[in-house]
Amino acid sequence: MAAAGGGGGEGAELRLLGAWSSPWVTRVQVALGLKGLSYEYVEQDLTSKSDLLLKSNPVHKKVPVLIHGGREVCESLVILQYVDEAWAGTPLLPSDPYDRATARFWAAYVNDTFVPSWRALIWSTTDEQRAEAFKNAVPLVETLERAFRECSKGKAFFGGDDVGLVDVAPGSHLVWIGVVDEVVGARLLDKARFPGLAAWAERFLAVDAVKEVMPDAGKVMEQYKGFMAKWIASAS
């Protein structure tokens, strides 16, 4: 098992329970990478949950779970803030209280508003459902485009010159967004319509700590097609 290294944290054991295609897990992997921390990654089978997972996250029984020195931290946004507060190195949140509040607001918007709407697109099975779900998601992307302008203030990322909490929150979904786009035959982060976000997405995906942990689009497509086949079979 790799010990936690780098940053300002203790050298206590650091393990991440994950599932390879989960954007929520990717978030944590990106954050750990940005902090320069090494950790043991433990893949979980979500169709048959391990005793370790059930014991580590008895409330939600979900990944990601970060286990640091034997103590569990659950829920991706909680973990990201924990990583930021437990280790020095590249900050994920700004230092000014108002800017921190703005970052938390947008991260919550991604979780509570954007992703649930976009998920309707993922699970659409007919062209009509897809058109409706796509139409409903577009105003939320417009809001994120405005958020990007306000947060980045002309810089590369929501976080300014460096990737931060609000970059990682939606950015971890980019491979899935691309895969769903391909299936739907549309482009959610359309360059002409959302120039800020489209360029941001390219920059985000080019960051080393992101590239190293983003799931492979071809494999995600394969998994998605498998999910959809089961979903359609169960619904018919």
Added chain:
Amino acid sequence: MAAAGGGGGEGAELRLLGAWSSPWVTRVQVALGLKGLSYEYVEQDLTSKSDLLLKSNPVHKKVPVLIHGGREVCESLVILQYVDEAWAGTPLLPSDPYDRATARFWAAYVNDTFVPSWRALIWSTTDEQRAEAFKNAVPLVETLERAFRECSKGKAFFGGDDVGLVDVAPGSHLVWIGVVDEVVGARLLDKARFPGLAAWAERFLAVDAVKEVMPDAGKVMEQYKGFMAKWIASAS
């Protein structure tokens, strides 16, 4: 307009857009009270939203909104953390990163898991629906009872000796929980079943900063009955 006072914050203007019976607003009022801050409270009519509210929270168009020196902070848990970081005085979150993560986890649990489930009880109109909603809410209260034991470590509050984030998150709903209990003819925080939470609730409601801002149970009952009458009329 009252200027912000006390604590370590600037003396910038502090205004809170609220709605008198909203537990989400009560949370912020409790936090501002605990910090010893004075502010202008501006009641909002949610059936006819003001230009001020729409301009201050264009994304969600909801209360609470805290306006500090002309800058808006929205979403109750984001505001609580802002208040904690912008002003000194009684801390709402602990200082240790792991304890902070634990507090954020439970506050999110209240928002994302407990309240949505309990809300089904609020909107139930038949005895069968009520029994079902009550039955579904009980395991979540069991989880909160365990959380209380773990967080309080034998002390008075989730936050230890003093009220903190995890006290304010569910505590702001206590008047509503009592009103719904009365209508349903049951007791969600039953003393025999949940001794920790039941005693905690009594202590929480006796705190000065809480007593001063909790809505009147009789008025909440009146509003709830009005909501229900409309709800039943619209459903029939």
